[in-house]
Every structure is written in structure tokens, then in C-alpha cells.
Amino acid sequence: MLIHPTLDLLTDLGLHGMAKGFRDMADNPEAAALNQAEWLAILLEREVTLRQQKRFESRAKNAKLRHQAAIEDVDYRTPRGLDRTMFLAVAGCDWIRQRRHCLLTGPAGIGKSWLACALGQKACRENLSVLYQRVPRLFAALALARNDGRYAKLLHQLARVDLLILDDWGPEPLTPEQQRDLLEIFEDRYDAGSVIITSQVPIERWYEIVGNPTLADAILDRIVHNAHRIELKGESMRKKRVTA
Template identity: 35%
Template sequence: MHPMPELIPMLKQLRLSGIMDSLEIRNRQAIDEKMAYTDFLALLIQDEVARRTQRKFDLRIRRAGFRNQKTLEDFDFSFNPAINKAQIMDLATCRFMEEKACVLIVGPCGTGKSHIAQALGHCAIRQGRDVLFTTQTKLLGQLQAARATNSYDRRLNTLAKVDLLIIDDFGLKPLRTPQDEDIHDLIGERYERRSTIITSNLDLSEWRDAFPNKLLGAATIDRIRHGAYCVVLDGKSYRTTKPLPKPQKKEVEKRVKSSKN
């Protein structure tokens, strides 16, 4: 009698139904290679562990909310040789997360700030960490909406507990009250408890200017910068524009005639 029909309900009860995906192949392999029962069982368990690991990885990637799948493997360090590759590869170990430190990535538009931030988030997910990528505008909009529905504390607590929070485009838009208070509260909750990556077009010396309340801004930035790693990007923009196509000869002659008329 074939054991498969009897196995299916039992595997489902044990939440091991994924084993069915490779059971037939592994069973044939065990017969061909005359495997011991324990070796056959070990292969099935390894398959199940690999499946669950991949499923958790895929779930974390979806929850992270990355704009796109940016990794360090596809970042062109040669485009701007001044970028400190050694520093970024050291950050890729995610040792800064053990230190509960922030990573601040600053530089002009198009120099790869968002790419590197998302790539570091990808590295954290590979290590089994939960990551959330968001922009300053989206983050503050969510907190404002939560305040309107009396769920601010719950939303703030969720943001405070994520292993790695990535805030993109800090200071791109000036903060208004109570946005500056929201940022202050969030940074305060995460301070020395969780790591945060922040990208900005502003120089670090200009960050306080984004806050309407200068005292609140000073306190917030002081917490952000304490023990933080700063990555300064400079050079050409990766966002190159394509040259416009040259007009055909007939089109040029047509324009000339039109201008004479």
C-alpha cells in the first residue's frame, strides 16, 4: 500500500505538509542510493527547514516595504570611487544593530542613499531581523492618521519595536507641529533600544533647521547622532538622463519653413 494518503492528514496535523513537496523525489533518491532510514529522514527535515527559512525571508521582505529589491551586490561602487566601500561593507555585517546605533546616510540627490539604506535593510533581513522602510512623509502621515483614530500610541509602539527602521528623505520637507513632536517621540522610544537608518539630502549641521521648535530639534538630533555611524556620499548622480533624439532632416527643414512663414 502506498503510504502517501495516510501521511497527508498526519503531516497537516503536525504542520509539516510542506514535506509533501519533496517526499516523492527524496523517496526515489533513498531507494536509488540505498539510504539508511535516518539519512532519508534527515533529508526531509533539511528540506522543511529550508522551506520555512525561505518563507520567513519572503514574508520579512514583503513587510519591509522596500521600494524595490536593492542589494549591495548590485550597487556600482566604481561609479563614484570616493564612496567609502569598506565602511558600507562593515555596516553590512549589521554589527551596528547589536550596538543599537543609528546609521546616517547623507549626500546630494542621486548618489545612492536610498539604495544603500535598503541594501543594509536587506542584509538585516538575511540575518532574521524585522525591517521597515518608509519615507519621512509617509511615516508622519501614518502617525497623523493614527492620532485621528485614537490609535497613535499603538502605532508608535509598533514603530518603536521594529528591529530596524529606515527613514528615507529626512528633512526633504520642513516639519510642522506636531510632526516634530512625533519624530521626537519615535526617536526617543527607539533610542539605545533599536537601530534606525536615516537618509537625507541635508548636511548633518542642517538637520536641526528642519524642526520648527529648535529646542525639540536639538534634543532629537542629539539622540540620533549619539554613537551613530555617518556615511557621506558625494559625486555624480546615478540618475542619468538619456539624450534627446536628434530631429530628422525633413523635420528640421519643416521647422525652418514654418519659422520663415
């Protein structure tokens, strides 16, 4: 007799996970053997699970990740210098909570972007905010924003996430405007948020990409010395898929 009023009340309160759990248990004869505390524990668990799933879906949507990648699907068999133990340690996301960084380097097609997105997806699952940006498009967006008055707003959007993924850094040298843009981004994130950078260019050559020695010191000092380094090597995985 109380099933429908209870369902209505749970729904009105926005407790949709508990409402679904209540319906499922009401239809399950075995639930009759549970006491009140056990019923309540199961309903609360359903509510928590649903809310966690909704938070993840929202964070994943806002992250705009390029690839539908997951840590569980990482290929460790292909020889490319990816150490399973080290990568799984990075996937734990403690470095993001500690506001450290991760640098992924290697030749084209080796899977850098995919791995970065897998780490981003895991961060979303850990209830951390993430934003993916391809560096060439980001610089173009910042140039437009500078001209139409949205520059400060865009920088604020980049600064407020827990993890910013900057994909495809280099190899072209930066223009003076791009140097200043990058300095602003990293200055905002210094001791405040984490960055993943992917690049075909070895880290020791990043100073050449920045160009201006003074700005290169200011930019890279905020990132390189406080970062995990994942250096990949080998043939393009895309080429191997085509020939397989």
C-alpha cells in the same frame, strides 16, 4: 508502500519542507545508498530552509521596501564615495542587534534610498523585522492618526520593529507637531531599536531642520552619536543612466 502515508503525516504536521524533500528523495535512485541518519539530516535541512524562506518573505512583505534592492547588487564602480569594505561591514547587521543607527547622506539621485532598502532587505534575511517609511508621508500619516485616535497605535507599530528606515529626511524645517512626532519616535527607539535615515542635507545641518534647539538636542543626541555614517557624493546616478 509507506511513501504516501508518510507524506500525509508530514503534511498534516505542517512539515512541508520535509514532505517535499521526502518526495524528491523517493524519486532519486541515488538516495537508496543513504542510511537513515543521512535521510533524516537531509529532510530536516529542507524543512529549515523552507521555513527560513517563508520568514524572509513575510518580513520583506511587512517591510514595504521602496526598492527591490540587494547587497549583492550594490554598484561600487560608480565614483560616489561608497567604501566597499565599510558598507559590507554594515551589511553584516551587527549594528542592528546592538541597537545602533546608520545615517546615509548625499545629493539627490546618488542612491541613498536604494542602499537603505538593500540594507533593509539584508536585515530581513537575517530574521530581523524592518519597516520602511518616507518621512514626508510618515508625518502626514501621524497627523491623520492624531485626529482619528490612531496616534498611539501608529507609534507602537514604528517602535516594535528591529529596524526603522526613515527615507528622505529634510530639507524643509519641521513644524512644532513634526518636532514632537520625531521626538516620540526616537524616544521609543532609544536603546530599543535601530534607525536608518537618508537625507540630502549634511548631518551638521540637521539641527537647522529640527528648528527648536532644545528639541534638536533631545532628538539628535539619541541618533547621531551612536551611528555609522555613509556620506555619498557625486553626480546623480539617474542622470547617468538617462545619458548612457
